[in-house]
Amino acid sequence: MLKNTPFADSTLALRINNTIWGDDLAQLPYWRAWSIRLVRIFITVVRGLGDGQLSLRAMSLVYTTLLSLVPLLAISFSVLKGFGVHNQIEPLLLNVLEPLGAKGVEISEKVIAFVENVKAGVLGSLGLGLLIYTVISLMQKIERAFNYTWHVTLPRTFAQRFSDYISVIVIGPVLVFSSLGITATAMSSTIVGHLSSIEPLGSLINLGAKLVPYLLIVIAFTFINSFMPNTKVRLRSALVGAVVAGVLWEVTGWGFATLVVSSTKYTAIYSAFASLIIFMIWVYLSWLILLVGATIAFYHQNPQYMTGRWEDLRLSNRVREKLALLATYLINRSYYTDADTWTVEGLAQYMGVPGEHTESILQTLEQGGLLVRTGEDPPSFIPSRPPETTRVKDVLDAVRSADEKEHIGLDGVPHEPAVDQVLVRLDKAASEALEGYTIKELVTSPEAVGKGPLLAKSEHYPKPERG
Secondary structure (H helix, E strand, C coil): CCCCCHHHHHHHHHHHHHHHHCCCHHHCCHHHHHHHHHHHHHHHHHHHHHHCHHHHHHHHHHHHHHHHHHHHHHHHHHHHHCCCCHHHHHHHHHHHCHHHCHHHHHHHHHHHHHHHHCCHHHHHHHHHHHHHHHHHHHHHHHHHHHHHHCCCCCCCCHHHHHHHHHHHHHHHHHHHHHHHHHHHHHHCCHHHHHHHCCCCHHHHHHHHHHHHHHHHHHHHHHHHHHHCCCCCCCHHHHHHHHHHHHHHHHHHHHHHHHHHHCCCHHHHHHHHHHHHHHHHHHHHHHHHHHHHHHHHHHHHHCHHHCCCCCCCCCCCHHHHHHHHHHHHHHHHHHHHHCCCCEEHHHHHHHHCCCHHHHHHHHHHHHHCCCEEECCCCCCEEEECCCHHHCEHHHHHHHHHCCCCCCCCCHHHCCCCHHHHHHHHHHHHHHHHHCCCCEHHHHHCCCCCCCCCCCCCCCCCCCCCCCC
């Protein structure tokens, strides 16, 4: 009698929700924890797709790809020409555009024709500079998209972009075609030919030859997942995202070739533009799949971001003040005890706060002149001035005045004497309560003595006391 009522439906939904999000996976058997984690990742990724941001970023990358494809291939062509393997670009491009069928062959021929017409002598130094700038802009746009999926707020510095991007653009094609050449040489060698005639080795070798293209796709996707975000990505997480993206890419390619390319409707509607439209759709799907794979890699590495909440996490002013004091305390405590320095990831995991919020707190303390970011990879944080001269009130003031601008600061808000007096009294009371109380006194107080600093570089962080 009860099962068809709204109450029964809500009870069932609550039970399902508690089963997925309510259990502590560390207390469950491995198989059950693994299955629940899989369901959580699926729900969270679908939620992200429904939000529309991944789709929007994939669309923007389509436009950038159209502008940058020929310059990127032209630079790769110039590098590979020095090694005598430039003729291998077209087969690789054909492989990427294989789901487009005959239209993929047509697009590949036109793109290669454009690339061959690009000559450094004709372009001149200015044209060559614009060519390189276009390619770097593509890489920068890709980095921004991957930083979004990894909740990274700080992009690479200009020096890092120039060195990292140029390295990938110049060295990447050489490594790709070298691996392809080695694979082809190995498969055509006499030893492999003899082994192929022996069963079951022959069947295994044939199966391996068929799996090599898929393996190369997974390796390429793993590299992209590891390199593009401006953060440290664990190899295992990057590989998990790459495997899922590789499978999706192959399945989508098969469906695309079957349902879209073989259809005559696009040709009838778009006429001469049909090839371009189909190419843009495939590029969009490819970028969307890559971003989905990156999202899966992120949640695999950072399961604490997966929650049952559908709304964005926002911090109250009180929580921001406590997090700022806690981060300042931990960083200065490590400084005093000569322990390992804290990173964003370490602080985020210890405090139980998402990385972008932790990064925002640390940026606020940096802007307030309280912390300095080191040049390590990943960067860590140290005090910017002696703790004995830094007041606890300075930390609170840095949080309270964060992001204030001239036009929306206190002076830009209309003055009402009664309201202004309340703020003055509030600030005076805080100053009197914390008068002379420094960061040194905070980290060396009786409550802190005996609680050694927690190492930010370790992989497992103790849970803090909640109070």
